[in-house]
Amino acid sequence: MNRGGGSPSAAANYLLCTNCRKVLRKDKRIRVSQPLTRGPSAFIPEKEVVQANTVDERTNFLVEEYSTSGRLDNITQVMSLHTQYLESFLRSQFYMLRMDGPLPLPYRHYIAIMAAARHQCSYLINMHVDEFLKTGGIAEWLNGLEYVPQRLKNLNEINKLLAHRPWLITKEHIQKLVKTGENNWSLPELVHAVVLLAHYHALASFVFGSGINPERDPEISNGFRLISVNNFCVCDLANDNNIENASLSGSNFGIVDSLSELEALMERMKRLQEEREDEEASQEEMSTRFEKEKKESLFVVSGDTFHSFPHSDFEDDMIITSDVSRYIEDPSFGYEDFARRGEEHLPTFRAQDYTWENHGFSLVNRLYSDIGHLLDEKFRMVYNLTYNTMATHEDVDTTMLRRALFNYVHCMFGIRYDDYDYGEVNQLLERSLKVYIKTVTCYPERTTKRMYDSYWRQFKHSEKVHVNLLLMEARMQAELLYALRAITRHLT
């Protein structure tokens, strides 16, 4: 299967990598967690995060106020590189977990567990298992889905679809859930649940994308905590978290000089900005560019890494051994490229026809009051967040880059913006970055440190975290848009 692009050496490398995984998984003894680095993230050197933290009193304030666990967890630590964003993040998360809402508290945490389980994110699961019990959840539920009320079980289908192929959600799914009966969901409850699901799917992306380490001091085990499985390959371990040591990946992607890579990117951005004034791509070209980008996203990542293996083989291997599976059904269901099912011809989601600002917000806020404002603020925040820097350069307008990242994620979920020239994506996002984006948003559990290291090597870690935030929010918005559109259709 020629997937185009990607040097053979890369393929070989990943092949090895996947083998490692298999070995790792077969031999269960190695599975005991062993954080790759100390500090909150396996990808980011501890000092980067800690340094930022000591300066920041604000973070502590925020944590004190909004953290449900009452402590500075690793996610918060990493996010605190962007305090402004952190605030809206924590505020909205706190709202959906703790404040007035249609769902009882234990339900909320259980839904979070279900969502995180779709991506085998043991970090989030453990966190919420604790909270679930703390808020008075019934311990029995933690034995698996068979033990929960039918009502929660019914959420499974939508959880599965949202996590992997949100475009398949139709109003029939919604109808099935809300139609009157013993285990029906009211619309506000459903919206609450959907917001939670989308939030935790996206957060799982962030956790894997930034290599969040398990919390250092696992409290007294309550029996339901999972043994943390690090999803990093053994060869990542060998990598020793040294950026300079990235010669391996460097040669993989054939980048000679990372410095020139940055310069080139800057150059391209500049050119694009200038060209924009004169160059006029024909309409046909514009639409083909979207299709092209969509198609191309097919070959990115999975092409080299996993598809050379029988797909299901790998997944089964991975999931069956994992404790996580008790929270999910149909574990083999995964992301499937939007573009690939040309035969079925799924209609592209036109962003202009159902936007967050106009439609999504109104619906969400109507059914689950105030969450709309919080999410709105969060989306705006992440989209507009900029320090006007790129690596060592200052005073750079990064709008273009941010928009490219955001729209590329939406493109993989089949959402198209009429007013966006998808040619820009190609110009601005290099292949290794695309690999990373696709992995993080579609199969976050497969993210490796190598992927994280291999793109934008001149950039600061905080900038990469920024990228992660963008990916996370873009993904959340995409999921929400599909789900809310289905609900709207159900209502009309």
Added chain:
Amino acid sequence: MGKTRTTSAEGRERQRLPARRFRTTSPAALRADSVDGGSLLAPLLGLTDRAFSDCPDLADGAMEKMSRVTTALGGSVLTGRTMHCHLDAPANAISVCRDAAQVVVAGRSIFKIYAIEEEQFVEKLNLRVGRKPSLNLSCADVVWHQMDENLLATAATNGVVVTWNLGRPSRNKQDQLFTEHKRTVNKVCFHPTEAHVLLSGSQDGFMKCFDLRRKDSVSTFSGEATEAGPWEWAMAGWVPVLPVLSCHILRLHHSFAHGPTQDAESTANGSRESWGCPLYPLGLCSGPQAGQSESVRDVQFSIRDYFTFASTFENGNVQLWDIRRPDRCERMFTAHNGPVFCCDWHPEDRGWLATGGRDKMVKVWDVTTHRAKEMHCVQTIASVARVKWRPECRHHLATCSMMVDHNIYVWDVRRPFVPAAMFEEHRDVTTGIAWRHPHDPSFLLSGSKDSSLCQHLFRDASQPVERANPEGLCYGLFGDLAFAAKESLVAAESGRKPYAGDRRHPIFFKRKLDPAEPFAGLASSALSVFETEPGGGGMRWFVDTAERYALAGRPLAELCDHNAKVARELGRNQVAQTWTMLRIIYCSPGLVPTANLNHSVGKGGSCGLPLMNSFNLKDMAPGLGSETRLDRSKGDARSDTVLLDSSATLITNEDNEETEGSDVPADYLLGDVEGEEDELYLLDPEHAHPEDPECVLPQEAFPLRHEIVDTPPGPEHLQDKADSPHVSGSEADVASLAPVDSSFSLLSVSHALYDSRLPPDFFGVLVRDMLHFYAEQGDVQMAVSVLIVLGERVRKDIDEQTQEHWYTSYIDLLQRFRLWNVSNEVVKLSTSRAVSCLNQASTTLHVNCSHCKRPMSSRGWVCDRCHRCASMCAVCHHVVKGLFVWCQGCSHGGHLQHIMKWLEGSSHCPAGCGHLCEYS
């Protein structure tokens, strides 16, 4: 349905129309119209003069055409009926031709012109031509020129503005293409009188003004918020580097600078100070989140002011611009919370602007005054997508919503709660509305996402007013009664004597009519107020009773005695009697055991059982007493300690009045199972204070901060709790004890009856009936008080819903009398879950910083902006994080405890300001 009659309004219309024709069609008229700035227009429109001189025939042609159109209209009367036609695709916008006989519908995959005929819509032209329609045809908005019936403009979702000339001979009517916007164009708008001026507003935050005779825009307006920041540049006199995108501004600016007029000169000068604002967005700022221009949602030329246009933004702002000054807006104000989706200028009233936003409101602003003034506000049920003033009706406007709600409403802005008319034809959201003719109020056209185009006739609209209940009745706090009803109704009834069965006789009957009533025809109503007699009791007794009743914290007998005393002092003898009865029923020592024997031990003539040592009882009493207290303060946990509760009252009681049958309690204990006896003994060491129960009372006082129990709301929790073994166990206890609790005898005075051993349920029913009786009488206070005082003893006899209903009504009453403390106590003591969670909602108190007056968002005691701690204790000089008390005289204060302590020793302010503070 037949044809429309010519209404009188239409007749009037016909006569009035010619008077307003041709206001500003020719350049000459144009100048005359704008005395204050006519000369400025020339450089702006650049080519105006030349264009007119170059092609006089064009201008003449336009004039000729227009006159023909108008005449045609003046001569004909609009007719039609409510009708709709199916489109092939969802519509995004519609616009009506000047001749009121054609309508254009545009959407993502539709762009057609329909002729409006009497009975139907007829497709006239499909503008969507070409094999593979490009995105340029995916329209977000469409507008038909109001002066030229051949000219249309569309806004495409990909950011292109297209103009269409229907006069073109070819099949493709596309005229010009402006590709200057980078993002979706949300709105296009023609100048109401100027033939070649087109304005567009886009998602990228820019508005552009096009002269249709030129290839690109003449000016660009940036919607960047001008709040803080950019002014430094102005002060430093530093001209910022021009980003690429602002080149239009520059170009335009030059044209001004070179212009001959002095005004243009001054524009150039004057603009320097505001240079920062349009340039700011482009990534030059240092703040991490500024630098994003806000998306433009709507642009509208003012109908009355030649140079003015309004633009609305995603962040809730509305800006007013002078078309001659693209450097900065004339005025900006925040109109809505969240995006402002639409705006519309009033066709008649100069300076009235209606805006509609995502916050579900329609607001009418008067922008002629110095500060934009909100005149009216209409609250709708969904975010407002479009708003359009209704012609010829000064206060009417039509709205449709963006989501969920599919109807079109016509509101009278003076009556913001009930729409004047409602059109319910559409099955999906309405995306475009337009009045068919600018001077005809009865025809409304609409396009919708359900792929249909509708013509609505005003007289066919449903009028929610008719379905509304025109009568209103309200009790005042002190027994007054207000009653509003249709005037006709009241007039008929007013002769009648007021209802005399009420204890509080209405003494007079007052009618007040509002002379400024705007809806004279619709709902002229009369308001009647019945007042109670000044000396007729009022509600004083209620307040006194509420304040003085004791509901918990003491043994039952004392509570009853106390409450009886209170009632007696207030002259409510029946109530007092009831309390006394309750005391006798539940607290007489002899009774409970009798019943107990009756049930637990059986019929074995247990009266003759041997005596128990009385010291046991004495030892037990205090411990149990405090247990009761604990139990009461917890409220929720009461069921667990029911056993002790009841026996405690029993025993303390026994202590108090050792009169009759002290041998019977002993029977009780003996009669019980041994195990239970052990349980009772177990408690003794824990409460080893053999004083009388009174001494523990102070602890019962309200703590300053009550513990907020983190109980999740919702029914699930209840269920969960019931499932858990612990509670169900205690419920079992309750069940087994039930006979004991509820047993009582009416005839506690005469011993005869409890000898005869009446079944205990008999009494429960009686008490229940009594409570119902009081509640029915309107004395819900009594019902709730008894319910609380008796607690478990009666609770199970009354169904949950009734209890909840009583509680809520009583709490409501208390709050109306501002008896907050009492109401909180009641909430706390209630056992109904729905009630007890009442005081857990909205427990947030928002505070503003005392220095910068901004709200303090994260912490109550430190301000994020000025980084100062807001409230320092004047005594200990530390930050006060909890209760802060301050003197209203000198505004110094501090920790409650500290201030109390300080003022015990000194009467001066601890801050040393010399004020003599008082603490009461």
